[in-house]
Amino acid sequence: xxxxxxxxxxxxxxxxxxxxxxxxxxxxxxxxxxxxxxxxxxxxxxxxxxxxxxxxxxxxxxxxxxxxxxxxxxxxxxxxxxxxxxxxxxxxxxxxxxxxxxxxxxxxxxxxxxxxxxxxxxxxxxxxxxxxxxxxxxxxxxxxxxxxxxxxxxx
Amino acid sequence: xxxxxxxxxxxxxxxxxxxxxxxxxxxxxxxxxxxxxxxxxxxxxxxxxxxxxxxxxxxxxxxxxxxxxxxxxxxxxxxxxxxxxxxxxxxxxxxxxxxxxxxxxxxxxxxxxxxxxxxxxxxxxxxxxxxxxxxxxxxxxxxxxxxxxxxxxxxxxxxxxxxxxxxxxxxxxxxxxxxxxxxxxxxxxxxxxxxxxxxxxxxxxxxxxxxxxxxxxxxxxxxxxxxxxxxxxxxxxxxxxxxxxxxxxxxxxxxxxxxxxxxxxxxxxxxxxxxxxxxxxxxxxxxxxxxxxxxxxxxxxxxxxxxxxxxxxxxxxxxxxxxxxxxxxxxxxxxxxxxxxxxxxxxxxxxxxxxxxxxxxxxxxxxxxxxxxxxxxxxxxxxxxxxxxxxxxxxxxxxxxxxxxxxxxxxxxxxxxxxxxxxxxxxxxxxxxxxxxxxxxxxxxxxxxxxx
Numbered sequence: 001x002x003x004x005x006x007x008x009x010x011x012x013x014x015x016x017x018x019x020x021x022x023x024x025x026x027x028x029x030x031x032x033x034x035x036x037x038x039x040x041x042x043x044x045x046x047x048x049x050x051x052x053x054x055x056x057x058x059x060x061x062x063x064x065x066x067x068x069x070x071x072x073x074x075x076x077x078x079x080x081x082x083x084x085x086x087x088x089x090x091x092x093x094x095x096x097x098x099x100x101x102x103x104x105x106x107x108x109x110x111x112x113x114x115x116x117x118x119x120x121x122x123x124x125x126x127x128x129x130x131x132x133x134x135x136x137x138x139x140x141x142x143x144x145x146x147x148x149x150x151x152x153x154x155x
Numbered sequence: 156x157x158x159x160x161x162x163x164x165x166x167x168x169x170x171x172x173x174x175x176x177x178x179x180x181x182x183x184x185x186x187x188x189x190x191x192x193x194x195x196x197x198x199x200x201x202x203x204x205x206x207x208x209x210x211x212x213x214x215x216x217x218x219x220x221x222x223x224x225x226x227x228x229x230x231x232x233x234x235x236x237x238x239x240x241x242x243x244x245x246x247x248x249x250x251x252x253x254x255x256x257x258x259x260x261x262x263x264x265x266x267x268x269x270x271x272x273x274x275x276x277x278x279x280x281x282x283x284x285x286x287x288x289x290x291x292x293x294x295x296x297x298x299x300x301x302x303x304x305x306x307x308x309x310x311x312x313x314x315x316x317x318x319x320x321x322x323x324x325x326x327x328x329x330x331x332x333x334x335x336x337x338x339x340x341x342x343x344x345x346x347x348x349x350x351x352x353x354x355x356x357x358x359x360x361x362x363x364x365x366x367x368x369x370x371x372x373x374x375x376x377x378x379x380x381x382x383x384x385x386x387x388x389x390x391x392x393x394x395x396x397x398x399x400x401x402x403x404x405x406x407x408x409x410x411x412x413x414x415x416x417x418x419x420x421x422x423x424x425x426x427x428x429x430x431x432x433x434x435x436x437x438x439x440x441x442x443x444x445x446x447x448x449x450x451x452x453x454x455x456x457x458x459x460x461x462x463x464x465x466x467x468x469x470x471x472x473x474x475x476x477x478x479x480x481x482x483x484x485x486x487x488x489x490x491x492x493x494x495x496x497x498x499x500x501x502x503x504x505x506x507x508x509x510x511x512x513x514x515x516x517x518x519x520x521x522x523x524x525x526x527x528x529x530x531x532x533x534x535x536x537x538x539x540x541x542x543x544x545x546x547x548x549x550x551x552x553x554x555x556x557x558x559x560x561x562x563x564x565x566x567x568x569x570x571x572x573x574x575x576x577x578x579x580x581x582x583x584x585x586x587x588x589x590x591x592x593x594x595x596x597x598x599x600x601x602x603x604x605x606x607x
Contacts, residue, residue, distance in 0.1 A: 020383070021383075022383065022386055022387060022394055022398050022399035022400075023387050026386060026387060026389075026394050026399060027393070027394050027402065027491070029388075029389030029499075030389065030393035030394070030493065030497060030499070031393070031491075031492065031493065031497040032491075033488075033489050033490055033491060033492060035405060035483065035488040035489060035490055036486075036488055037405060037406075037486070037488065038486060039410070040432075042430050044424075044426060044427075045424070045426055046426075107429070109433075119488060119489060120443075120446065120487070121483075121486040121487055121488045122435070122439060122443070122486065122487050123406070123432055123485050123486035123487070124432070124433055125412070125430060125431060125432050125433065126412045126429050126430055126431065126433055127430055128425065128426045128429055128430060132415060132425060132429070137415050140414050140415050140429065141414055141415065141416065143414070
C-alpha cells in the first residue's frame, strides 16, 4: 500500500515539476525568424512642394545594407493622386531616401516594399501634406468605428 | 517434483483469475463509454463527406472571371452584421469554393459564407448548430465540459488496462494456438461464447490501443500536461500552435497612427498622431499569404489588439501540410513560421497520430480502416457484456474470485506503472482500494455480492 501512495505522490510531484505554464522563453527552443524591420521617417510638417521621406531598415538591430529591393509607393487617400512605385536611394547605414513633389494638400499613404534575405515587408504610414480636408477627417474618424475584433480565449 | 508442478498449476490458475477479475470490473466501467466513443467516432470519421453534403449550398459557388477582393467581401459582411466582430477570413481552397468569414457575436461564433464572384452572402452557420461540432463534443467530453473530459480520459486510460489484461487472458496456452486466432468449429457453447469476444478483440486490440494513444494527447488533463512537458523541453509543438501564446507585433505601438481628434485631447499637432503606421488590410494579408507556399485551405486570423499579430494557419488532411505563421500586423514581417518540419519530434508523432485518428491522413482507406476498428470495438464491448450476462448468477455480480492484486506481483507493478503514467488511473486505483478496504471488505453482503 505504501508503494501505491508513494507512487501517487511521485506522479503528482512530476506534474508539479513540469509546471503549469509554458516557459516564457520557450520560442527559443524552436525555429526562430530574423524579421526585417523598417521605420518610415516623414517630415514633421509637410507642405506643397518637394518633401523627402527617409526609411531606416534594420534586422536584428543592425542596419541593412544592400537590401534586395527598397521601393516606395505614394497615393492620396481620396484617390485624386497616385504616384508610381519607385526605387529609394541608399544613403548608407541602412538609410534609404526618396523625394516626392506634392501639389495638393490632404491625407496621403506612403507604403514601403522592401525585401532582404527572404523576408518581404510592406508597412505603410499616413502622411499629412499641408492640412487635412474635412473629408479626410471624416474618413479617419470612421475608421475608428470599425468594431474591435475579439478572439476566443488566449491562454 | 510432483508437488512443485501442482503448485505451479495452482499459481497459474490464481493469476488467471485475478487478471480476469480486473478485466471484468474495468470492462463493466469502460463498456458504456467505449460504445459511445466508438459510435460517435465512427460517424465523425466521415466529417468531410458529411459536411460537404450537408453544407453543399454554402460551400459550392460558380466561378466566373471576375472575383471580388477580400476587402470587398469583408465590407459586405460588416454591413450585414454590424454588431459582430470579424475574426477570420478563409479565401477558399479552389475557385469553386465559397469564402468564409468568421464572426464573433455575443451569442457565440459563426461562419458567414460569401460568394466571391457575385459578391453576395450565401448564408451563415452558428458553430453551435453544426451537428459535427455536437458529435465532437460528445466524443471529447460527453457534452459535460471538464467533468466529461476527465471521464472520457479515465475511460480511455482504463481501456489500456482492458487491452493488457485481455491479451493476457487471450494468450494461447496450448501447443497448437490456432484456436486463439480463429473461432473453433467443434467447441462447446461456453467456448464459442468466449470466442465471440476474445477472437475479434485480439484482432482489433492493436487498432484500439492506437486510437487511445493518439486520442489521449487531446485530453484536458493528461494531454494538457503531456503537451506542456513536450513544448517546454523543445520536443513538442512550438508555442501558439497548441499551448502558449503567439508573439506580438514588433512595430512599436507609439508609431501607430491614431485618429485626428486624439490630437486635440493630447494637445499635440495633428501630424504627430495621424502620421503613423496603419495595419495591413485583408487584401495585403492575402497577398502575403500567397507568397508563403502554404496549403490552399489556409485561414487568416485577424488581430484582436494593437499589439496582436495576423496569423495564417491550416490543418489539412495530411499532418505534413500543417503550419502556423504569425505576421506583424503593420509590416507583414514573418515573426514565426512553424510548419510540420519545425515541430519537435514528439509533436510530429502527435500530429501524425491526430490525422490518423481522424481518418484523414490516408483518405478513404484510412476512414474505412478506422470505421472497421470502431465497429469492432462496439462488437467486442457488447459481446463482453453478453459473456458476463450469460454467466452471471441471479444473485451476485458473477465476478471471478480474485486474489489480492498484491499477490500477483508483476500485475501489481504493472498497475503502479500505469497509475504513474496516467495519474487519473492512479487516483482511481486509490479510490477503488479505499472503497474495497473500508467498505466492501467490512460489509459481508456486499463482499459476497461482489465476490471479493
